[in-house]
Amino acid sequence: MVVTRFAPSPTGYLHIGGLRTALFSYLWAKKNGGKFVLRIEDTDKARNSQEAADAILEAFAWLGLEHDGEITYQSQRDDIYKKYIEQLLNESKAYKCYMSKEELAELRETQMANKERTKYNGKYRDFDGNHPEDLEYVIRIKAPLSGDIVVKDGVKGDINFKAEDILDDFVIARADGAPTYNFVVAVDDALMGINEVIRGDDHLSNTPKQIIVYEALGFEIPKFYHVPMIHNSEGKKLSKRDGATDVMAYKEMGYTPAALLNFLVRLGWSYGDQEIFSIDEMLELFNPKDINKSASIYNTEKLNWLNSHYIKNTSNSELAQLLEPYGLVLTSHDKKEILLDELKDRAKTLKEMAVLVNEIIETPASYDEKAAKKAFKEGSIEILNAFGAKISSHEELHLPIDYHHIMEEVVNEMEIGFGKLGQPLRVALLGKMTGPGLDSVMAIIGKDETMLRIANAITAHTL
RNA sequence: GGCCCCGUCGUCUAGCGGUCAGGAUCCAUGGUUUUCAUCCAUGUUACAGGAGUUCGAUUCUCCUCGGGGUCACCA
Numbered sequence: 001m002v003v004t005r006f007a008p009s010p011t012g013y014l015h016i017g018g019l020r021t022a023l024f025s026y027l028w029a030k031k032n033g034g035k036f037v038l039r040i041e042d043t044d045k046a047r048n049s050q051e052a053a054d055a056i057l058e059a060f061a062w063l064g065l066e067h068d069g070e071i072t073y074q075s076q077r078d079d080i081y082k083k084y085i086e087q088l089l090n091e092s093k094a095y096k097c098y099m100s101k102e103e104l105a106e107l108r109e110t111q112m113a114n115k116e117r118t119k120y121n122g123k124y125r126d127f128d129g130n131h132p133e134d135l136e137y138v139i140r141i142k143a144p145l146s147g148d149i150v151v152k153d154g155v156k157g158d159i160n161f162k163a164e165d166i167l168d169d170f171v172i173a174r175a176d177g178a179p180t181y182n183f184v185v186a187v188d189d190a191l192m193g194i195n196e197v198i199r200g201d202d203h204l205s206n207t208p209k210q211i212i213v214y215e216a217l218g219f220e221i222p223k224f225y226h227v228p229m230i231h232n233s234e235g236k237k238l239s240k241r242d243g244a245t246d247v248m249a250y251k252e253m254g255y256t257p258a259a260l261l262n263f264l265v266r267l268g269w270s271y272g273d274q275e276i277f278s279i280d281e282m283l284e285l286f287n288p289k290d291i292n293k294s295a296s297i298y299n300t301e302k303l304n305w306l307n308s309h310y311i312k313n314t315s316n317s318e319l320a321q322l323l324e325p326y327g328l329v330l331t332s333h334d335k336k337e338i339l340l341d342e343l344k345d346r347a348k349t350l351k352e353m354a355v356l357v358n359e360i361i362e363t364p365a366s367y368d369e370k371a372a373k374k375a376f377k378e379g380s381i382e383i384l385n386a387f388g389a390k391i392s393s394h395e396e397l398h399l400p401i402d403y404h405h406i407m408e409e410v411v412n413e414m415e416i417g418f419g420k421l422g423q424p425l426r427v428a429l430l431g432k433m434t435g436p437g438l439d440s441v442m443a444i445i446g447k448d449e450t451m452l453r454i455a456n457a458i459t460a461h462t463l
Numbered sequence: 464g465g466c467c468c469c470g471u472c473g474u475c476u477a478g479c480g481g482u483c484a485g486g487a488u489c490c491a492u493g494g495u496u497u498u499c500a501u502c503c504a505u506g507u508u509a510c511a512g513g514a515g516u517u518c519g520a521u522u523c524u525c526c527u528c529g530g531g532g533u534c535a536c537c538a
Contacts, residue, residue: 009538044537101536117465118534138536156468165466166534174536181538205467205533228469228531235530263475266487270476273486292476294469295531302475302488312501345501371498407497422497434499 002034005194006067007185009041010052014059015245016298017200017230017238020264024227025198026065027265027286038067039188042075043178059247063257064279072192074184081179084187084217085139085172093216094172096137097124119168139173141183141216149208154225155291156201161208170209182206186213194222198288201226202237225288228268228295238298254349256314256322259307266302268292276309308348316340326354335444338400342440360441363453364431367460371433375423376461383421384428386410388454397447400439407439428457 004025008018029036040056042048060067088094097120099107108118125142144163151159161167172183179187185206189197204226214221232242244250250260262277269292271277271285314322319340320330330336339357347353387410397403411421426433429441429450442450 007538011538041538047537104536112464115464151467159467161467171536176536178536180536185538200532201468202532206538226468231531233474237532266475268475273477275475275487292469296476297474299474299488305488308501346499348500411497418497420497426498432499436500438497 002029002032002196003037003193004029004034004196004198005037005039005189005192007039007041007188007199008056009044009047010049010056011044011047012052012055012240013246013248014056015238015240016247016264017245019059019063019247020230020267021199021227022060022065023261023264024225024269024286024288024291025196026067027282028196028198028288029068031283031286035068036066037069037072037192037194039072039192040074041181041184042073043181043184045075048075055248062248062251063261072188074188077184077188078179080191081173081184081187082177085179085183088141088172088216089139092142094139094141095124095127095169096131097140097169097171098131098135098137099123100136117165120170122169125169136175138171138175140169141172141212143167143169143209143212149211151204151207151211151224153204154223154288155228156204156226156293159204163208166205166208167212172213182209183213186210186219187217189222190214190217190219195220196223196225196288198225198227201228225291227288227291228293230267230298231295232298235297242298244300251325252351254326254351254353255303255307256310256350258314259303259310262306262310263303267298268296276306304348311347311350311353312344314344319344322350323354323357326351328354328357330357335446338440339444342436342444346436356436359430360436360444363449363456364429366431367427367457368432371427371431372461374433375427379420380424381458381462383410383414383416384424384454384458386414387421387425388451388458391447391454392451394447398443400437400443402439403442403450404439424457424461425454428454 006018006022006025008014014022026036028034038060040053042053085094089096099120104120107121111118120140124140131137144167147163149161149163149167151161153159170182171180173179189210207224207226211221213219230238232238238245244253247260258278261279261282265277265282265286266275269286269290271290274281274285277285311319316337320328320336323330330339333339339360343353343356343360347356387406390406390410391397391403394402394406397406407418407421407425411418414420422438423433425438426435429438429445435441445453
C-alpha cells in the first residue's frame with residue numbers, strides 16, 4: 001500500500017508550494033488506494049503556533065484534501081525519539097560529543113580560513129574515557145567517512161553523493177536532549193509507514209543524512225520524489241514575501257478550489273496536452289514519474305483563465321453556494337438562473353461575480369458622466385419614454401426574450417437603430433455603458449424596477 | 464566557495480535520433496455582440512552556446528555559460 005505524507009512545520013499559513021506537494025502526495029496515495037497522512041513538525045517551540053497549524057488545516061478543508069487517520073504531532077513524540085537515540089547509543093552507532101559550542105565555532109573558523117569544507121572533526125567519535133556528569137553534550141550519529149550515498153529519486157533519477165563531500169557526524173540530539181530535524185523525519189517517516197516521500201527538492205541535500213538514519217536504525221528506505229521548486233518572477237524560491245502565496249488568500253480573491261487545484265497540478269506536471277483536470281481525472285492520471293525536472297515560475301495568468309473556465313462550467317446551484325462566502329445569498333432569488341447564466345461568462349473570479357450581481361440588482365445611484373453624455377442625445381428621452389410606455393402596458397413579462405421583443409417593436413416602430421434605444425437604456429438600467437445583455441437585466445430586475453430605473457434616468461437627464 | 468539539481472515560445476508545457484518543433488496562456492488582428500465580456504478564427508514568439516557520436520541531433524556524451532537549491536545544537 002502506498003502511504004504518503006505532508007509534513008509542514010506550523011510557522012505560518014499554508015503556501016502555494018506546500019499545497020502543490022501536498023496535492024501530489026494526496027493524489028498519488030489515493031490513486032493507489034493508499035493513505036495520505038499528515039504530520040505537524042512542531043518541534044521548534046519558539047516559532048510554532050497552534051494558529052498556524054489550524055490555518056493549514058483550514059486550507060486543506062477548503063480544498064477538500066482529506067488526510068487519513070489521526071494527525072501526528074512531533075511535539076508529542078519525545079519518548080519515541082529518545083528510545084531510538086538510546087538504541088543508537090547502545091549499539092555504538094551514535095555517541096556523546098562534549099565539544100563546546102565555542103570550540104566548534106573555532107573549528108569552523110579555522111576550516112573556513114583554510115578554505116576547507118566546514119565539518120565536525122570527529123573528535124569524540126571513538127572517545128571512550130569518562131566525563132564529568134555536569135558537562136554538556138550533544139549526540140552525534142556515526143556517519144560513513146567514505147563511499148557513496150545514492151538517493152534513488154523518482155523524479156531526478158539516481159543521485160550520487162560522496163560521503164566525504166557532504167557528511168560528518170551530524171547532531172541527532174541537542175544539548176537539551178531535543179532531537180534534530182533530520183533524525184526525527186527519518187524516524188517518523190519510517191514509523192508511520194511512509195513508503196513514498198514526495199517533497200520539495202530543497203530537501204534533496206538532506207536526504208543522504210536521512211538515509212544514514214534509516215540505515216543505522218535498520219529501517220527500510222522509502223521511495224523519494226523530489227519535486228522542483230516553484231519560483232517567483234525573479235527566479236528565486238517562492239517565499240512568504242512574494243505576495244499572494246497564502247492559500248486562503250486565493251479564496252478571498254474569489255478563486256474556486258477546482259481552479260486552484262487544476263492550476264497547481266499542471267505546475268511541474270503534465271499529461272500530454274491536457275489542461276483541464278477534474279479531481280477524478282487527476283486521480284486517474286497523476287503519476288509522480290511525470291513530474292518535471294526543472295523549476296517553474298509562478299504566474300497567475302493561467303490561474304485566471306482556469307478560474308473563469310470553471311466558473312463558466314459550474315452548475316448554477318453549485319455556483320450559488322460558492323458565492324455565499326462573498327456575501328451573496330441567491331437561494332431565494334426567483335431569477336437566479338437567468339442572473340447566473342448571464343454572469344458566468346463575464347466573471348473571472350467569484351468575488352468579481354458578486355460585484356457584477358450587485359451592479360445589476362441595485363438601482364443605480366448615479367450615472368457615469370461620460371456614458372450619459374454619449375448615450376443621451378437628441379430624442380433619447382423620447383425613445384426611453386416610448387419604451388417605458390410599452391413595458392408598462394404589458395402584463396406578462398418574465399423572460400429576456402419578452403423584453404427583447406419589446407425592444408424590437410420600439411426600434412421598428414420608431415425606425416431607429418438598436419443602439420439608439422440600447423445606449424440610453426443601458427445607462428438608465430446600469431448607470432454605465434458596459435455590461436450584460438439588457439433583456440436579461442430587465443428580466444432579472446423585473447418590470448417594476450425596470451420602469452423605475454427608466455423614470456429615474458429620464459428625470460436625471462431632462463434637467 | 465564545496466556539493467547537488469536544472470536549462471524548448473514572456474509564462475505553463477509536449478517531445479523520448481528523422482516533426483513545417485505541438486498544445487495552453489498571454490499579447491495582437493478580424494468576426495459575432497446595441498455596449499462590454501464571452502465565443503470563434505488568424506497571427507507573432509522557443510530548442511542557452513560550443514565541441515563530439517551519428518547518414519541525421521531539441522533529443523545521446525563532454526565542456527562552457529546561465530539559473531536554482533543546500534551547506535546549523537532551524538525545520
